[in-house]
Amino acid sequence: MRALAEVRDDPLTDGDVVLRRPLPADAALVHRGTHDPLVREFLQAVIPHRDLAAAERWLTEIPPMLWETGRAAYFTVEEAGGAVGWAELVNLDAEEDSAEMTVWLLPEHRRLRTAKSAMRLVCRFGFERLGLRRIDAFAAADNMPSQVTGAAIGFRRAGYRPALFRSSRTQRLHDAVYATLVPEDLC
Template sequence: MGRNRGATCSLSTVKALSGLRDGQVLIRRPQERDADTLLAGSHDPLVREFMQGILSHSDRESAVRWITEVAPRLWEADRAAYFAVALAAEGGPAEEGEPEGEPEAEGGPAIGLAELVDLRPEEGAAEISFWLLPEHRRMRTAASAMRLVCRFGFEELGLRRIDAYAAAENMGVQVVGASIGFRRTGFRPALFRSSRTQELRDAVYATLVPEDLC
């Protein structure tokens, strides 16, 4: 990976994510096999509490439709990039140039989902958010997932800035962001609504530029 950072690239021209990993964590385009993870995450109390606009899928079929129809359509329309966060398959990291579709390249089932949304080509900016299943909410795993999505944004899309918003009470995500180079730049009162309670929540605003990613 590694495109010219001088101009943003269209999502529709980026088809594969083979081999984009950080340690034992990798990101890839969501697949139908990730439907159970999406279904579980859409009902997770913390995900719904601290994220806005989380659709609570009624069943696995609804989650499959989102993965196979909605997410690809938004990707092709350059509106949003969605990623499955997965653990690398046993057997070690993929070698450089490994064919797409090999188990090592795609990893295991998803342990969470991540996204780049609010894409603003004229600014070279986008917004990142992600969530992990409860059993995988560890500092190192979360930092790796966030770092990979930011790498994709900078290296493949040529972004010059990635924004992140976190509920003021969600210190865990704020610490994860700071650990990979996000700098807190502001406080936004009543910025978003909790998907669980619909109550307005204050948010901390942070930004990351390519040279600060660590």
């Protein structure tokens, strides 16, 4: 795989949904997202930003630093009306040419097939620009929307991991379904 800092980072789009690097102006998005009950239930280590200024500071410092050091690719998911969600490639592994993908959307933008588009775009970024050979996804066993969305773009179920991660909201342990995608299967 190529180094994150050296790949093209201009926006990727399918005509409706745009995946682009986050900006400080996305503070309202990440502030709302990190307070959303489902995001906090189903993602690990989500720390709610105290206010918009804190979210703006985080956006200014952390995503560019993680990108430059090759540790994570964070993206804002945008539609015609503005920013609607977030996508990530984390655990970038140069030996396995692999990474892990996560997407969340603001509640009013769910069930509109936006997540499918966003997941497709983030996987295209991983395969086409970074040169990954595998992308993994771990969804809580009781997070059906996440599993269905992954399966709809070609992820295949590859395992079950009991008590894999802790809810950011309740600290409860979730069992996880492990799914994986190779470039040939992306649809």
